[in-house]
Amino acid sequence: MAVYEHHYKPYEGQLTPTWSRFLVLPRYAYQDLLKYKFFIGFLVACYICPLIYTVLIYLHHNASALQLMDLNPRDLVPINGMFFSIFTGIQTTLAFIFTVVIGPVLISRDLANNALPLYLCRPFSRLEYIIGKMSVLLILLSLITWVPGLLLFFFQSFLEGGSWLVDNWWIGRAIFLICVAWIITLAMLAMAFSAWIKWRTAASAALFAIFIIPTPIGFAIQGILGTTKGHLLNLSVALSVLNIDLFRLDPDDKLFSTGEAWIVFFGYAALCLFMLSRKVRAYEVVS
Amino acid sequence: MNPVIELDQLRIEFGKRRILHDITGTLRGRCIGLLGPNGAGKTTLIHTLLGFHPPTSGTARIFGRDIRTEAKAVRTLIGYMPERDSFIANLTCVHFVRLMAELSGLPPEAALERAHEALFYVGLGEARYRKLGTYSLGMKQLAKLAQAIVHGPRLIFLDEPTNGLDPPARKRMLELIREIRDSGDAHIVLSSHLLRDVEECCDEILILKDGHIAANCDLEAERRANRKFIELETRNATPAFTSAIGSLGCDYAMTGEQRMKLVLQEGLEVRDLYQLAAANNVQIRRLNFKRDSLEDIFLKAME
Structure with missing residues (x-):
């Protein structure tokens, strides 16, 4: 390394492809996160449930192991939509906790340190910045939600045979769609709050509030007006509606239609994008 | 010499407030001083050239590339040292400069090498593994300069680079600016309130007043004439x-x-x-x- 050459010189080497530069941000973010034992511990804890599910699926297909443990296959939980729905529920909850821990500092630190001009004076757009920051959460949350979910699904298909995969493809679709909708919404909410609320604790509290406050409002509207449409503000309810529909559970538990649930997700995403577009700028302009 | 910056009827408005009034001019200097009283539009002009504000009308070109239509290509050619403290929290200086180089498109290995070189060049070699938060004001200014030059830009915008520096640090900063200017590899736009700094470094000046160009002169030619x-x-x-x-x-x-x-x-x-x-x-x-x-x-x- 020519650190002894103390003179200015232009760079004439190869450049990385423009499309891949947003990935620099998650790489640096993970380098920082991996310094914390809490983060590593929690990440490991997120794989306890997939491990248990792997054992359960394995036991279903291993008669000798069941015999050894003195268990009857009928005593085990059936592997069906409900089985994977519970798995998805657990992992999406863990994803929420991860988001509350990591999300609030993603943009607020850059805003507090006036770092946005440094990013945006380079061949790096606002959109790339947002995608880069969002991918910190998206990659991480994918690793604990739909990736292990689909691995379990394919593991079950592998053990059960190709016909099970053909008959139950909708389970794989449900795992993927529910997790993706959830983690994108969580990531966008975390980013939007991070951009608008500089205080980390307040941003975390706001993330909790967005899931807690709509519940009493929804029930109050239901009580007064007799309509369940008041729950349309509630992301948790929208998630449960998708869960019921895509995992083919009891439709009587649905508080509104699947289309309305998608609208809730898209609505929140649009609101977050608007909030981000207002805040993620090199400098704020006062007209 | 080919034009570095061409301003073509450039107008900037924020809401109903007009900041730059259809300014037109060509800047060719090796080191261009940007002067003007507070509120003249210097920072707005720099931010517009960097692509932070879209022009209301007119345009500007940097090395012949239009800032409206080729914004990304323009930004590959430039480096920017902002006036205010601008950092990324929790990073050591070498990581910070490396990150900036990677965002400019350098591969990770080249970015690390250039980050070390840039930090040695500005005089922060021995302090490069310290976190930025522990730096003094003078060191922070040098770190900002390092991130502005790490990717070897052809045009460097320096916004008040000597702000808050003590005399030795100011001298060092001006020396660096002159060295970069004299290297012939990069042009510099130096925005400063300190006329002496501009006089020491620049060969061309653009003076703005109330969003208009009040003067644009070749200092070298002026000196010769005088x-x-x-x-x-x-x-x-x-x-x-x-x-x-x-x-x-x-x-x-x-x-x-x-x-x-x-x-x-x-x-x-x-x-x-x-x-x-x-x-x-x-x-x-x-x-x-x-x-x-x-x-x-x-x-x-x-x-």
Whole structure:
């Protein structure tokens, strides 16, 4: 390394492809996160449930192991939509906790340190910045939600045979769609709050509030007006509606239609994008 | 020399407030000083050239590339050192500069190598593994300069680079700016309130006033032209002496009983003045090449 050459010189080497530069941000973010034992511990804890599910699926297909443990296959939980729905529920909850821990500092630190001009004076757009920051959460949350979910699904298909995969493809679709909708919404909410609320604790509290406050409002509207449409503000309810529909559970538990649930997700995403577009700028302009 | 920055009827409005009024001009200097009183539009102009604000109308070109239509290509050519503290929290200086290099498109290995080089170059080599939060103001300014040059840009915008620096740190910063200028590999746009800094580094200046260009001049040419202006202080000057100066073809003006300013005509030398004085039995007590200082140029532009 020519650190002894103390003179200015232009760079004439190869450049990385423009499309891949947003990935620099998650790489640096993970380098920082991996310094914390809490983060590593929690990440490991997120794989306890997939491990248990792997054992359960394995036991279903291993008669000798069941015999050894003195268990009857009928005593085990059936592997069906409900089985994977519970798995998805657990992992999406863990994803929420991860988001509350990591999300609030993603943009607020850059805003507090006036770092946005440094990013945006380079061949790096606002959109790339947002995608880069969002991918910190998206990659991480994918690793604990739909990736292990689909691995379990394919593991079950592998053990059960190709016909099970053909008959139950909708389970794989449900795992993927529910997790993706959830983690994108969580990531966008975390980013939007991070951009608008500089205080980390307040941003975390706001993330909790967005899931807690709509519940009493929804029930109050239901009580007064007799309509369940008041729950349309509630992301948790929208998630449960998708869960019921895509995992083919009891439709009587649905508080509104699947289309309305998608609208809730898209609505929140649009609101977050608007909030981000207002805040993620090199400098704020006062007209 | 090819134009570095071309301003073409560039207008910037924030809401109903017009900040830059259809400014037009071509800047070609190796180091261009951007001057003007507070609120003149200097920072807005820099931010517009960096692509932070879209022009309301008109456009600008940097090395022939339009900032409207080729914003990304333009930003690959430039480096920017902001006026205010701008950092990424929790990073050591070398990681910070490396990250900036990678965002500019350098592969990770090259970015790390260049980050080390840039930090050694600005004089932070020994402190490069310290977190930025522990840096003094002077070190932070140097770190900002390092991130601005790490990717080897062809044009570097320096916004108040000597702000808050003590005299040795200021001297070091100005030396670095001159070194980069003299390397011939990069052009510099230096925005500063300190006329002396601009005078020491720049060969061209653009003075803005209320969003208009008040002056755009080549300082080197001005300096050369000013060599013809002479301030004279004499003793025993007589009307015959002054009229003899006039008869040499020099424009002159008396600024005091024994003081005069004159413009030396082409072909005349200072020696001729001394000979004239001796012939008229006049003592020349002082002779100065009067040179319009940057302050004079600035004050003239502000009138």
